Amino acid sequence: MTAASPEMxxxxxxxxxxxxxxxxxxxxxxxxxxxxxxxxxxxxxVFTAAGVALGQAAWTFATAAGVAAxxxxxxxAFTTVRILGAAYLVFLCAEALLRxxxxxxxxxxxxxxxxxxxxxxxxxxxxxxMAVFFTSLLPxxxxxxxxxxxxxxLLFCTMTFxxxxxxxxxxxKAGDVLRRSRVRRVVDGVTGAVLVGFGxxxxxxxx
Numbered sequence: 001m002t003a004a005s006p007e008m009x010x011x012x013x014x015x016x017x018x019x020x021x022x023x024x025x026x027x028x029x030x031x032x033x034x035x036x037x038x039x040x041x042x043x044x045x046v047f048t049a050a051g052v053a054l055g056q057a058a059w060t061f062a063t064a065a066g067v068a069a070x071x072x073x074x075x076x077a078f079t080t081v082r083i084l085g086a087a088y089l090v091f092l093c094a095e096a097l098l099r100x101x102x103x104x105x106x107x108x109x110x111x112x113x114x115x116x117x118x119x120x121x122x123x124x125x126x127x128x129x130m131a132v133f134f135t136s137l138l139p140x141x142x143x144x145x146x147x148x149x150x151x152x153x154l155l156f157c158t159m160t161f162x163x164x165x166x167x168x169x170x171x172x173k174a175g176d177v178l179r180r181s182r183v184r185r186v187v188d189g190v191t192g193a194v195l196v197g198f199g200x201x202x203x204x205x206x207x
Contacts, residue, residue: 015141019156022133023163032092032123033164036116037171045168047113051120053161058125060153063134064146084126092119 029052037045062068124130138149 011141015152015155018137019159023156023160028123028127029120029160029164030167032119033167034171035092036119037168040112040116042168042172043113044116045171046165047116048120049161049164049168051117051122052124052164053120053157054117055121055124055127056130056157056160057154059130059134060150060157062131063138063153064149068131069135092123 033045033048033052036048059068134153138152141152
């Protein structure tokens with residue numbers, strides 16, 4: 001037990017380091033959070049973060065139960081998840097671009113907390129890379145049982161939620177500038193393009 005403790009500590013420290021690097025690297029979750037904060041304020045951003053964390057929690061338990069590995073091994077099923085996820089990102093991009101042209105009301109784009117949470121959840125569930133990520137990452141840090149895999153995965157989810165929530169506060173604080181009509185249209189266009197870029201990349205990826 002004593003001999004194993006330093007090794008366990010080393011695994012845990014390495015997990016925190018790798019997870020932090022992955023989480024703070026901007027991706028589709030960050031782009032979606034920024035988009036929803038600009039549309040619905042800080043509250044929408046926090047609920048987006050909650051949705052993303054819930055999606056990751058679902059992938060965590062799927063990984064711990066072995067379901068994610070089965071999905072990853074089934075090319076048709078994995079492709080279906082990937083294509084649906086890509087299509088959803090393109091749909092969110094279309095919303096952002098419509099708002100940029102002024103043809104859609106801002107309240108229809110993540111302004112509601114429930115809508116923002118759902119968007120974060122669906123965006124993450126549709127990201128098949130999460131199955132690859134969790135099944136590849138978690139076992140490297142000494143997690144072998146259901147509960148050890150779940151514990152590390154849920155810690156990752158919590159770290160993601162804290163980071164995206166902090167991001168929401170930062171973006172909301174700069175909201176007065178970012179919500180100016182011209183600036184906001186530019187930001188909407190950029191975040192929309194980023195989302196569709198992630199969607200295209202997700203659809204084109206192979207495992």
